[in-house]
Amino acid sequence: MPIQIIIEKCTGCSLCVKACPFDAIRIMDKKAVIDLNKCNLCGACLPSCKFKAILLEKPEVVTGAKPDLKAHKGVWVFAEQKKGKVQPVVYELLGKARELAASLRAEVAAVLLGEHLEEEIQELIWRGADKVYVVEKRELANFQDEPYTNILVELIKKYKPEIVLCGATSIGRSLISRVAVKLRVGLTADCTGLDIDPQRKILLQTRPAFGGNIMATIISPNYRPQMATVRHKVFPETVSDIKRRGKIIRENFDGPFLVSRSKLLDIIEEIESTVNLAEADIIVSGGRGMNGPENFKILEGLAKVLGAAVGASRAAVDSGWIPYSHQVGQTGRTVSPKIYIACGISGQIQHLVGMQSSKIIVAINKDPDAPIFKVATYGIVADLFQIIPALTKKFKESLKK
């Protein structure tokens, strides 16, 4: 039994019932009873019990592959590139990696796979990498799951980093999940907080779950490297410092490492007029209140002036007003821009979970009772068809100055 209630100590106070995020504890006959079918062994109940009546056996030393923890040194960032350009999220990660490396007294390294990368290697050093591991091959020009996995696994085995960070992008999430399984190590998805535990010197990885309704801090103390993916826009980008110097380590891979059972035939870029949602600092988003596809032009106008991306609620996408790639929310994308402007979006929970970590939320809606106002930093109870054009005009004027 990995978790149990010590009946003699339990007073039936029900504090643990409230602390359980999985609704697995009930009070029966004035004693706490844990429903093992619901319990996830997360341990959230332990600190809530004032009588130390809950016993959770967590395996300290995990059997199976236990690498020599001390042999692993350094913080790595996977330097995702598209069309030979390193993605902005990489520079966000380098900043965080420097912080983590400072508390560990270790080095920061970037790993870059692709071809014709000369300028990008230099930029990675200027942006905070002490070392850049580079593999240049024509076959690696575009991301492909299998060769990228093979090479990253091999490099990690050879150089033994302590921590590996990767953007929670469509490439990063596909690649690093595969790498973690092959290496038999832990991986925490979509982190919004990363710190080093001052005593144990391990990585504390904090991430939202249930669409941000709860936060969980996760560790992987017995496995190396400790790996995490990190959302866009959570950490600030580092600035380029051309005085920085770093070491470039080139590796070569051939034959079986480059074999891929899938083949990229074509890349189609769809979102022409606007920047992509994940990378956008500002998102202008429309919902049912837009009343029709033609009205999204109004939002595009504002987005253009602000250099923003255009998003949409599920209602607008399902009505066929705008393609699915613009959908924000549970069955669409999760975004966290600096400013999210919700126009004619009522704010159903499924939408909120996809955007509530935005820094500033502006809501424009006719209905003063719309749930969106409960999360909005600035709420505007008005007709969006008057507000948006006026706002577009205002910003056009003020940004010109």
Add this chain to the structure above:
Amino acid sequence: MNIIVCIKQVPETTEVKINPETNTLIREGVKSIVNPFDAYAIEEGVRLKEKFGGKATVITMGPPQAEAVLREAISVGIDEGILLSDRAFAGSDTWATSYALSAAIKKIGAFDLIVCGKQASDGDTAQVGPGISAHLDVPQVTYVKKIEEVNPALSTMESGNTERKGGVKDKFMRVERMTEEGYEIIEVSLPALITVVKEINTPRLPSLKGMMRAKQAKIIHWKASDIEAESNCVGLTGSPTQVVRIFTPPPRVGGRIFKGETQEIVEKLAEVLRKGVL
């Protein structure tokens, strides 16, 4: 074409409410549903089976009550449901979950395609799908929004090394993979694993006949020993990650409300936004 669909039972988010006193999730009376992304995986599995014949199997790991989502899948056309349920699986992280699911898939036997939803709405990790394909060592394509073409004709044995011009092996499918900027067209040899997004289809509703079939269907129950899972690879022991703390972030509270004349509102808003970030 033999298809395996992996699904998860999750709490319905519309019902997720926060207790304002304790700041914790209220789970009482919350309905359990099929993970929203998995509904598209089920539908795609059924469509492929209908088009190419063969068998569609659905599999989930969870407590005994997760049988409900398997029956739901059967009601829309899946042939068979398998439930992995064992106390030994409790506390599994994404590594251990994908290990257990892959062990079960090995027991099922030969397959052409595994379909998973992009991610689950409770954990949001998107790690289990790629994890399964890594454990099974099959190729993967994530975030698939459309299957353009499938050629399941040749068996794995026959396909051998017959390289098609400009593409992969003879037994293949061509899919569209959603990216941040648009999509990619990818050809992948079978057997493979794909994870799907909402755009791929519109899930059907169950027919009356389907519901009857689902009610009567016999669900296969497997324990850790049935799938020959190594005890140090499942559950808490087999999970490299551990949750050390769960907390509720301070809920976002509504801020300033602007009312009045359009011009007045716009001036005020422009001012606060400029101060903020612009």
